[in-house]
Amino acid sequence: MKKLFYYLFVSVVLISGSVFLHGCYPDDSLSYSETDVALTGYYDSVDFSTLRTYYMPDTVYPFRDDTTDKTPVEGQELILSEIASNMTNYGWTRIAEDDTLHKPDVMLTATAIVTTTVYVGWWYPYYPGWGWGWPWYWYKKSPRETNYWYPGYPGYYPPGWGWWGYPYYSSFTTGTLKLDLANPEDIRIIDGDTVVPLYWSAALNGILSGSSDEVRLKEGIDQLFEQSPYLKHN
């Protein structure tokens, strides 16, 4: 009897030991939409009430591992129209690129990022050179002020943005839609680099389901604006 209990004890300890080395994570399955995370941040020394007009290129810039792949991002029209309608709802006026009478206050760009599997990273998809030094790819030139619209300066996250330093872990192939609001004329020199501070940056990240889900994409974009009430003018 003693032996029986001894063996029982040992086997339970060994089995449980091997299980708990991996931890127990019940109910950790998610639907595709439940993997979506919306993250937004703003530069707190910007007075958004003075900014009312924006220019948005009619292309979602694709950021892929294969940099030669220039095919348009799936759902591009939907993405841009949803962003534009949210901006309109918040009281912004979109300036077209051929408008020679008005110069927009800021530029809003959309980038679609497809990341390969990330095992351990920071909350924001970890790319060497991102954050403080990722290059702006201005592929649209303003007919009037070419120099302004094609600076090629890195985007700069001003101090106090605060989402850096969040060690997140993930092992999924994800897609990210990133929106950046900046004034390309607001040029700063930071540590010897010429940069443009981002006034507002938003990221919508989730597992790529293979089929584009319009509702999921629209709700995600709406959420980015919903949690950024400081952009609202009305």
Place this chain on the structure above:
Amino acid sequence: MKKNKIILTIVFLATFSISTFAQGGGAWNFTYNMGFPIGETNDFISKPSFRGFLIEGRGFVTNNFAVGGSGGWQVFYEDFGWVTEDISETATIHGYNRKYINAVPLMATGHFYFFPANLQPYVGLGVGTYYIETRNYMGIYYVEEDAWHFGLAPEVGLSIPFGNNSNAGLTVNVKYNWAVKTQKTSGQSWIGLGLGFSYLF
């Protein structure tokens, strides 16, 4: 490294417990454990845990006093659904939030039995370590913290043998699990309720 520590601790506790056989008389307890979060644990996850177990070996060194070791596992989990949180003064995150705590107490124990007879009420104290891993998920992303915490576990309990000549019985105990904070992680605490079987020898 972490695995080595865990395995060594288990081996130590197992041999420590087995050595008490030699003293003549003791008990093995196998309990199903529930955990009710309090303090900082309650701030993180308030939902009670119904996933837990504990195995204990005790050997009597006097008529009333037993020493031994215990090891177990308690899993806390709560689904917070869609949440929007400010992660700094200027940054906001929105996502599907789930939180987990995996806690593994490994203790050396001492128990005092008031009436070592048919009904056996006892008080006890465990001293040792809690290995605690917490995860805070936003969608597929999570922040993980893990640490070995120094911990104490004062306890009151009752063993009820099935009959005069039976060497098996029921056992029930209430335990205050207290894992002190570490340099990088906060403290954790919960009230544990254990129900199970005793094998007396």
